[in-house]
Amino acid sequence: MKRIAKVIAILSIAALCASAAIAAEGGNPKKGKYLYKKNCKTCHVEGAEGGPMTPLKKTQAQWDRFFEEKGHACGAKAGMSEQDIKDVQQFLFDHAADSDQPETCG
Numbered sequence: 001m002k003r004i005a006k007v008i009a010i011l012s013i014a015a016l017c018a019s020a021a022i023a024a025e026g027g028n029p030k031k032g033k034y035l036y037k038k039n040c041k042t043c044h045v046e047g048a049e050g051g052p053m054t055p056l057k058k059t060q061a062q063w064d065r066f067f068e069e070k071g072h073a074c075g076a077k078a079g080m081s082e083q084d085i086k087d088v089q090q091f092l093f094d095h096a097a098d099s100d101q102p103e104t105c106g
């Protein structure tokens with residue numbers, strides 16, 4: 001019985017991940033994660049000028065606000081295109097503190 005519950009739990013998590021990927025609007029979260037690691041983490045790790053940062057650091061509303069107000073300044077510093085920034089926004093939004101999958105799913 002326990003085992004069945006575990007299988008169901010795993011399947012529903014997989015379904016959630018799949019639906020999140022399909023529901024993504026404007027940005028590609030998988031690409032966003034890659035771009036985030038490549039471009040944002042250069043300045044956002046312990047000891048670097050931007051300080052440590054993870055998707056969990058903000059809620060979904062806070063991420064949207066950040067990207068509206070100054071996300072472009074940070075993205076521009078990293079030499080990113082508008083679309084690249086959108087992808088990163090989608091990745092951070094999908095894994096925000098109040099999201100279904102805070103900093104999980106790949």
Ligand code: HEC
Pocket residue numbers: 036039040041042043044049050053066074075077078080085088
């Ligand atoms: C060239 C270095 C650099 C790069 C690259 C960079 N940042 Fe930043 N970031 C900073 C610095 C410095 C600050 C703090 C000062 C400020 O607010 O301008 C900051 C501030 C922030 C903050 C504000 C923290 C808060 O709590 O409000 C967020 C969020 C952020 N960056 C996200 C990003 C994201 C996302 C990317 C990639 C698209 C990125 N940064 C790329 C240097 C950088």
